[in-house]
Amino acid sequence: MKITPTAIPEVLLITPARHGDERGWFSETFRQSALEEAGFAGGAFVQDNHVRSTRKGILRGLHFQKPPHAQDKLLRCVRGAIMDVAVDIRVGSPTYGRWVGAELSAENAQQLLVPRGFAHAYCTLTEECEVLYKVTGYYAPQAEGALRWNDPAVGVDWGLSPEEISTNERDATASLLADLDSGFVYGERF
Numbered sequence: 269m270k271i272t273p274t275a276i277p278e279v280l281l282i283t284p285a286r287h288g289d290e291r292g293w294f295s296e297t298f299r300q301s302a303l304e305e306a307g308f309a310g311g312a313f314v315q316d317n318h319v320r321s322t323r324k325g326i327l328r329g330l331h332f333q334k335p336p337h338a339q340d341k342l343l344r345c346v347r348g349a350i351m352d353v354a355v356d357i358r359v360g361s362p363t364y365g366r367w368v369g370a371e372l373s374a375e376n377a378q379q380l381l382v383p384r385g386f387a388h389a390y391c392t393l394t395e396e397c398e399v400l401y402k403v404t405g406y407y408a409p410q411a412e413g414a415l416r417w418n419d420p421a422v423g424v425d426w427g428l429s430p431e432e433i434s435t436n437e438r439d440a441t442a443s444l445l446a447d448l449d450s451g452f453v454y455g456e457r458f
Contacts, residue, residue: 269299271306274368279354280306280381281370295377297344310340310383311404321397325432329389329439330355330415334451335458337411338384340404348397349373351427354386355415361454365445367424385452387415391426391433413450414442421445
């Protein structure tokens with residue numbers, strides 16, 4: 269398993285090795301000790317989620333859960349391809365408001381580790397996508413937060429034109445970065 273820090277070092281890109289022959293392949297997709305060795309100091313993963321999207325251009329996010337219900341997320345795309353994005357929403361961080369992203373696909377098998385303190389979203393780049401992800405905390409509706417996916421102050425490049433992107437009302441009307449109360453402060457443990 270190769271673990272590489274992104275331009276925002278807390279967000280990690282993970283590329284599991286695939287070992288195969290004419291029958292197919294085997295891949296270890298998760299190992300807590302490897303994440304810890306790479307500097308991940310988050311909690312234990314407690315829940316797995318599986319999402320299916322039926323067409324290209326579906327955007328889900330930018331979501332987060334406020335402290336004390338913050339979550340780390342580990343995502344992978346097992347069918348199709350997505351643009352997966354994390355935005356730093358930790359007040360006082362040197363990378364506050366900056367984003368990093370990676371194309372995750374069934375073909376490249378890459379994963380993105382999005383730590384607490386970041387808003388997260390993905391946009392489907394192909395028809396029929398399936399995404400699996402782990403979280404370190406249970407969903408708490410009273411703690412949910414969202415950053416607008418097309419906030420010009422953040423400027424995420426989704427790999428598609430805005431006209432190709434479809435989202436729900438909650439994501440379309442989420443807070444702009446200038447108005448965001450994330451509850452995260454850089455340097456504090458949440």
